[in-house]
Amino acid sequence: MAISNPFARKTEVAPPPDIEAAALRSDRFRLEREDEWKRLDAILRRMEGGFMRKMPDEDVLALPTLYRTAASSLAVARETSLDASVIEYLEALVQRAWFQVYGPRTGFIGWLREFLGGGWSRSVREIWLEICIGFAVMVAGAVVGWILSARDTEWYYALVPGQFADSRVPGATREQLLETLGTQENADGLSYFGASLFSNNAQVAILAFALGFAFGIPSLMLLVHNLAVLGAMLWLFSSQGLTTEFAAWLSIHGTTEILAILLSGAAGMHIGRSMAFPGNRSIMAAAATSGRRGAQVMIGVIFMMILAGLLESFGRELIRDTAMRFTVGGGMLLFWLLYFAGLGRRPRIETP
Amino acid sequence: MSAATPWKQRENKRKRMLVTPEGVSLPVTLAPLGSRAGAIILDYIIINTAVIVVTLLLAWLGISVMDAESSNSQVVEFIAVLWIIAVFLAYNFYFIFFEMGARGATPGKRATGIRVAAHGTQRLTSEAIIARNLMRQIELFVPISFIFTASAGEGGMASLAAAAWFAVFLLFPVFNRDNLRAGDLVAGTWVIEAPRRKLAEALSAAGAASHTATSGITGTRYTFDDDDLMVYGEFELQTLERVLRDDRPEALEAVQETICRKLGWNAGSGDERAFLEAFYAQLRAKLERDMRFGKRKADKHA
Numbered sequence: 001m002a003i004s005n006p007f008a009r010k011t012e013v014a015p016p017p018d019i020e021a022a023a024l025r026s027d028r029f030r031l032e033r034e035d036e037w038k039r040l041d042a043i044l045r046r047m048e049g050g051f052m053r054k055m056p057d058e059d060v061l062a063l064p065t066l067y068r069t070a071a072s073s074l075a076v077a078r079e080t081s082l083d084a085s086v087i088e089y090l091e092a093l094v095q096r097a098w099f100q101v102y103g104p105r106t107g108f109i110g111w112l113r114e115f116l117g118g119g120w121s122r123s124v125r126e127i128w129l130e131i132c133i134g135f136a137v138m139v140a141g142a143v144v145g146w147i148l149s150a151r152d153t154e155w156y157y158a159l160v161p162g163q164f165a166d167s168r169v170p171g172a173t174r175e176q177l178l179e180t181l182g183t184q185e186n187a188d189g190l191s192y193f194g195a196s197l198f199s200n201n202a203q204v205a206i207l208a209f210a211l212g213f214a215f216g217i218p219s220l221m222l223l224v225h226n227l228a229v230l231g232a233m234l235w236l237f238s239s240q241g242l243t244t245e246f247a248a249w250l251s252i253h254g255t256t257e258i259l260a261i262l263l264s265g266a267a268g269m270h271i272g273r274s275m276a277f278p279g280n281r282s283i284m285a286a287a288a289t290s291g292r293r294g295a296q297v298m299i300g301v302i303f304m305m306i307l308a309g310l311l312e313s314f315g316r317e318l319i320r321d322t323a324m325r326f327t328v329g330g331g332m333l334l335f336w337l338l339y340f341a342g343l344g345r346r347p348r349i350e351t352p
Numbered sequence: 353m354s355a356a357t358p359w360k361q362r363e364n365k366r367k368r369m370l371v372t373p374e375g376v377s378l379p380v381t382l383a384p385l386g387s388r389a390g391a392i393i394l395d396y397i398i399i400n401t402a403v404i405v406v407t408l409l410l411a412w413l414g415i416s417v418m419d420a421e422s423s424n425s426q427v428v429e430f431i432a433v434l435w436i437i438a439v440f441l442a443y444n445f446y447f448i449f450f451e452m453g454a455r456g457a458t459p460g461k462r463a464t465g466i467r468v469a470a471h472g473t474q475r476l477t478s479e480a481i482i483a484r485n486l487m488r489q490i491e492l493f494v495p496i497s498f499i500f501t502a503s504a505g506e507g508g509m510a511s512l513a514a515a516a517w518f519a520v521f522l523l524f525p526v527f528n529r530d531n532l533r534a535g536d537l538v539a540g541t542w543v544i545e546a547p548r549r550k551l552a553e554a555l556s557a558a559g560a561a562s563h564t565a566t567s568g569i570t571g572t573r574y575t576f577d578d579d580d581l582m583v584y585g586e587f588e589l590q591t592l593e594r595v596l597r598d599d600r601p602e603a604l605e606a607v608q609e610t611i612c613r614k615l616g617w618n619a620g621s622g623d624e625r626a627f628l629e630a631f632y633a634q635l636r637a638k639l640e641r642d643m644r645f646g647k648r649k650a651d652k653h654a
Contacts, residue, residue, distance in 0.1 A: 027554045089552070
């Protein structure tokens, strides 16, 4: 069987090997079993090729048995056979079978269902300590941004990036500021704007998470910086008595987006903290556990960023009323809190 | 040839033993860094090609829509949104999507014969795959961009320090025993070789190896007594196995000559394969018999 067709439903039947002609006991052992090995090989090839759906039930059921047979053949061959090629073949075969038998149990869709149905909420709850720290740091950042800008307007220019400092500068009149919070008449260009916002924000969130690896400190700095900008702008608007309007303008997407930034920073910090203080596990084990948990949170953060991008481009520009803005923003916040607090309360099924 | 050639040593340094839940120890070989670098280059070539194709396709679509001159700014905008999302997905989810599959490998990894696996005997989970791929951001793109700005002399000392700091992540796999990158560490995964081997012919069932058979050419039956077979061990047996499987006449001739010199026989010519097959079968029979009694002979020096 030099070339085999992976699409063929049935593998060709090789002529029965001449078991009696084999001079060596170890070769007889091999010839008696190689049909099963070849069947396992064929099943594996189909699974690896992604033809799982088309696989007959008896093959699926046979897989664990064939895997154990091959594993025990390998153990016997190691002790009785000096045929290097057979041992190498069996090692490769058992390894491949092992990956299929003990591989990821769900595909992408199954994973997504589990994730949205509680896995995400559970991971978020598991990093509550980092979320609290992150929240404290963010509040501190906002306060610092406010105070610095209030002391010296130069700080405002240093903190707020150029794209926001168009007419939103210290000394601007109330009308000018109000105008920046205003509305557009139509929705042209908004979805493009939203999508690019999302892509950019999601990239920043992934960075905040990845930086957590350096014991969490860069993640913290990112949180402080982001909220210092916010604090500075808050100061600017409140100096003209527009605090409520600004908060409403911000809240419509901000409750989702700021929460997402908080979560990504917290997930990064979680990894950093468990590497710095692994407890009585090894650093590797601690990093791996927290890394997987953090990854769950991060995928959720990307979902939140998509939503925030949509809210920012459509919601903020189309909903003009301050009360309505607060309702939408507050509603989103309430939704997230309930979602994270409520879902996935049933005990997690631990994987071995 | 000796068992400890430098190549062999390097190969052994990458070997790790796993014990499956069934109690069978399985050797795994860490993927060499070269294969991993090759895989990632290949993967980015694929991603970038796909992005360029999608970009051109969408641009063509957008232009032809604009030519149609109806009120279709919305359609153009939709195409732009589609493009942004496609690019984001391509760069961030390509690796995750493929590594979650049954092979545990992206097309680049498949081509270089390696795959992702959970460190130790744990199950490889979806979360692990996501974690290891999100870390790519600070391991590849950020270091490279910092190193570029630093080498361009912008930003002075601060950017130099940042470049050095991020270079730590880039070079992480070089400085640890299992070649883990930061993402592997965070996810609890490693990258190993994924061998696929064909089952070779059973040598002793064919030719002059089987105990009653004689040489097809000369009709001679080669028999060796225990003293003749004492001179070699398992390593030489496996070398002989390779020579027989490769079946190159000049190699067969050279090996036969060496063996005959060692045994004090006169090497004939023209019947090398039959001679070697017989010698192989009888040597293996003896070594396997000893093995069953717990006596192993690693090589000719043992």
